Amino acid sequence: MVSIILARPDSPENIGLVARAMKNTGFTDLRLAAVKGLGGKAYKTGVHAEDILASVRLFASLEDAVADLDVVFAATARPRKNFPAMGLSEAVSKISAFPSRTRIGLLFGNERTGLTSDEMRHSNFRYAIPQASRQPSYNLGAAVLLTLYHLFTRPDSPAPGTLPRPLSRREQDEFLELLIRTLSDKGFIHKTNRRHAAEMIYDLFGRLTLTAKDRNLLLAIFYQGGAERAGSGRQIRQPGKP
Amino acid sequence: MVSIILARPDSPENIGLVARAMKNTGFTDLRLAAVKGLGGKAYKTGVHAEDILASVRLFASLEDAVADLDVVFAATARPRKNFPAMGLSEAVSKISAFPSRTRIGLLFGNERTGLTSDEMRHSNFRYAIPQASRQPSYNLGAAVLLTLYHLFTRPDSPAPGTLPRPLSRREQDEFLELLIRTLSDKGFIHKTNRRHAAEMIYDLFGRLTLTAKDRNLLLAIFYQGGAERAGSGRQIRQPGKP
Numbered sequence: 001m002v003s004i005i006l007a008r009p010d011s012p013e014n015i016g017l018v019a020r021a022m023k024n025t026g027f028t029d030l031r032l033a034a035v036k037g038l039g040g041k042a043y044k045t046g047v048h049a050e051d052i053l054a055s056v057r058l059f060a061s062l063e064d065a066v067a068d069l070d071v072v073f074a075a076t077a078r079p080r081k082n083f084p085a086m087g088l089s090e091a092v093s094k095i096s097a098f099p100s101r102t103r104i105g106l107l108f109g110n111e112r113t114g115l116t117s118d119e120m121r122h123s124n125f126r127y128a129i130p131q132a133s134r135q136p137s138y139n140l141g142a143a144v145l146l147t148l149y150h151l152f153t154r155p156d157s158p159a160p161g162t163l164p165r166p167l168s169r170r171e172q173d174e175f176l177e178l179l180i181r182t183l184s185d186k187g188f189i190h191k192t193n194r195r196h197a198a199e200m201i202y203d204l205f206g207r208l209t210l211t212a213k214d215r216n217l218l219l220a221i222f223y224q225g226g227a228e229r230a231g232s233g234r235q236i237r238q239p240g241k242p
Numbered sequence: 243m244v245s246i247i248l249a250r251p252d253s254p255e256n257i258g259l260v261a262r263a264m265k266n267t268g269f270t271d272l273r274l275a276a277v278k279g280l281g282g283k284a285y286k287t288g289v290h291a292e293d294i295l296a297s298v299r300l301f302a303s304l305e306d307a308v309a310d311l312d313v314v315f316a317a318t319a320r321p322r323k324n325f326p327a328m329g330l331s332e333a334v335s336k337i338s339a340f341p342s343r344t345r346i347g348l349l350f351g352n353e354r355t356g357l358t359s360d361e362m363r364h365s366n367f368r369y370a371i372p373q374a375s376r377q378p379s380y381n382l383g384a385a386v387l388l389t390l391y392h393l394f395t396r397p398d399s400p401a402p403g404t405l406p407r408p409l410s411r412r413e414q415d416e417f418l419e420l421l422i423r424t425l426s427d428k429g430f431i432h433k434t435n436r437r438h439a440a441e442m443i444y445d446l447f448g449r450l451t452l453t454a455k456d457r458n459l460l461l462a463i464f465y466q467g468g469a470e471r472a473g474s475g476r477q478i479r480q481p482g483k484p
Contacts, residue, residue, distance in 0.1 A: 021384065026374030048378030089395075130395055132268030136290030142263065145384055146391055153331075153372055 001103050002095075002151065003029040004144060005065050005072075007119050008110040012039030016046030016053065017141035018108075023049040024145075025152040031057045033065040062107075066122050067170040071098060071209050072105035074115055074123035075147060077137035082199035083120045091127035092150045097163045105169070106147055111140050117199055122169065124206040166209040175215050176205055182222065243345050244337075244393065245271040246386060247307050247314075249361050250352040254281030258288030258295065259383035260350075265291040266387075267394040273299045275307040304349075308364050309412040313340060313451050314347040316357055316365035317389060319379035324441035325362045333369035334392045339405045340451075347411070348389055353382050359441055364411065366448040408451040417457050418447055424464065 004022060009015055015038060019030060030052055032038070038056055046053050059065035066072050073091050076083070086094070095104055107123050109115030114137075120126060129138055129146055138146065166172070180198055183189040189197045208214065246264060251257055257280060261272060272294055274280070280298055288295050301307035308314050315333050318325070328336070337346055349365050351357030356379075362368065371380055371388055380388065408414070422440055425431040431439045450456060 017381075020378060020381065023375065023378060024373045024380055024384070047381075131266050132394060133265065136262060136265060138266055139259075139262065139289075141384075142266070142387055145387065149388055152374060 001029070001101070002027055003031055003069060003103065003105050004148075005031045005033060005062070005105050005107045006035075006140070007033045007062050007065075007107065007115060008113075009035060009108075009140065010111050011140075012041035013045045014111060014140045015039070015056075016042035016044060016049070018144045019046040019049035019052040019056075021141060021145040021148055022052055025148040027148055027151075028052060028055070029057075030055075031059060031065045033059045033062040062119055062122050063173065066105050066107070067168065067173075069103045069105040069169050070166050071095075071102060071125070072107050072123040072169060073125045073127055074107040074109075074120055075143050076109070076115055076120070076126050076128055077131075077143075078114055079128070080117060080120065080126075082196065083117065083126050083203050085126040085128045088127055088129045088147065088150060091125065091147075092154050094125065095151065096154055099163070099165050102165045103168075106144075108140060108143055117195075121199070121202040121206075122173075124166075124172075124209050163209070164211050164213075166211050167215060171212075171215070172205070172210055175210065175218075176202060179205075179218075179222065243271070243343070244269055245273055245311060245345065245347050246390075247273045247275060247304070247347050247349045248277075248382070249275045249304050249307075249349065249357060250355075251277060251350075251382065252353050253382075254283035255287045256353060256382045257281070257298075258284040258286060258291070260386045261288040261291035261294040261298075263383060263387040263390055264294055267390040269390055269393075270294060270297070271299075272297075273301060273307045275301045275304040304361055304364050305415065308347050308349070309410065309415075311345040311347040311411050312408050313337075313344060313367070314349050314365040314411060316349040316351075316362055316368045317385050318351070318357055318362070318368050318370055319373075319385075320356055321370070322359055322362065322368075324438065325359065325365075325368050325445050327368040327370040330369055330371045330389065330392060333367065333389075334396050336367065337393065338396055341405070341407050344407045345410075348386075350382060350385055359437075363441070363444040363448075364415075366408075366414075366451050405451070406453045406455075408453050409457060413454075413457070414448070414452055417452065417460075418444060421447075421460075421464065 004018065004027060006015065006018065009032060022028065022030060035058065038053060042053055043050060076085055079085060109119060129143060131138065180189060180201060246260065246269060248257065248260065251274060264272060277300065280295060284295055285292060318327055321327060351361060371385060373380065422431060422443060
């Protein structure tokens with residue numbers, strides 16, 4: 001199950017082109033984060049993709065838009081210090097390694113700005129589409145089309161589903177917020193390193209695509225006093241939650 | 243060397259998108275057949291691809307636009323009776339099998355109509371891009387982008403240039419016209435079968451990507467009386483040419 005999420009798209013025409021690319025390649029779930037509405041012009045470019053446009057889901061925030069997904073891949077043309085990117089074909093292989101019931105999100109940023117670092121925190125992995133020259137980058141519709149086409153035509157994975165299904169993005173976020181809060185309380189994260197440290201934590205633990213078991217082990221390690229030992233075979237309570 | 247040829251494109255915006263896709267993937271030679279001009283709106287969508295748009299070449303006919311090329315691949319979404327199509331990845335493999343100095347043309351039809359059968363005669367091969375549903379087909383910009391991206395990212399061929407470089411399209415056309423004229427004179431091609439027979443001949447001999455040697459052999463076979471025997475080691479004169 002693959003969902004396409006557009007963060008703050010400016011142009012209804014581009015949303016229509018995305019819908020058409022989805023229709024061409026067999027995807028249906030389109031989500032828009034932090035936009036007022038769809039705009040009638042989307043139907044001008046979304047020819048034969050009216051069903052996808054009619055069932056678009058709007059979310060007030062990107063966090064909400066990805067909350068029920070398990071793994072999010074963010075497309076980026078611009079490399080970021082704390083968010084390294086893999087190539088498109090590597091991303092497609094990685095997606096194929098998750099069990100088919102995994103809820104995958106593909107995240108694309110605004111046409112002019114791309115994804116901000118804050119938006120990238122809501123992804124597990126970043127990928128870049130190879131291009132011949134630094135400028136121009138692929139436009140929004142092109143980036144979506146190339147990604148979906150490669151997913152659509154990927155050969156059947158020889159060993160599909162070798163990776164375990166991770167926590168939902170909501171649960172991953174809650175864990176990371178807890179971790180950052182604790183590290184702030186302990187003085188490890190402070191005013192001067194806050195953004196940098198938080199981004200590194202989001203990147204590192206994002207790439208781990210934490211399962212419930214992983215989370216429990218990490219909680220046991222980080223909060224040895226407050227939680228039972230990992231490996232005891234019993235559910236470990238998450239500090240700060242009832 | 244790969245050239246992109248658009249036959250009768252309607253929309254300047256689409257020409258701009260094609261130029262941008264070319265820039266993204268490292269191609270430079272854009273040709274327009276049977277259009278009045280470029281249209282200023284092409285620059286609106288062709289962001290950072292102004293150099294490609296500025297050096298666009300206009301041709302009065304498609305025949306002229308492909309005359310100096312060696313092998314032409316035509317993109318088609320709609321299968322035609324007399325012009326069978328291969329898949330995109332097969333087309334990319336086939337392109338890689340020609341020597342690197344071969345002048346390859348990629349031909350795309352009008353946004354609404356696609357390529358007519360008459361336009362397809364100016365291609366050696368047809369290819370279709372896999373899609374999830376019959377409708378909608380990929381739009382013009384999408385078809386160009388997917389084709390060029392696959393050429394740009396194709397792995398180095400293990401044995402590049404195994405196929406010999408063919409005659410130019412102009413020479414291929416002249417040979418086929420001669421053949422059709424002769425077959426008409428002999429009554430093999432007549433009023434009721436003319437279109438069907440001509441299309442089959444264009445398809446069959448197009449796919450052969452005739453070399454000068456092939457042509458000479460065929461001429462010798464078809465015109466045994468008028469030309470020297472094939473394999474004699476001497477250049478065989480083409481009937482009807484000085």
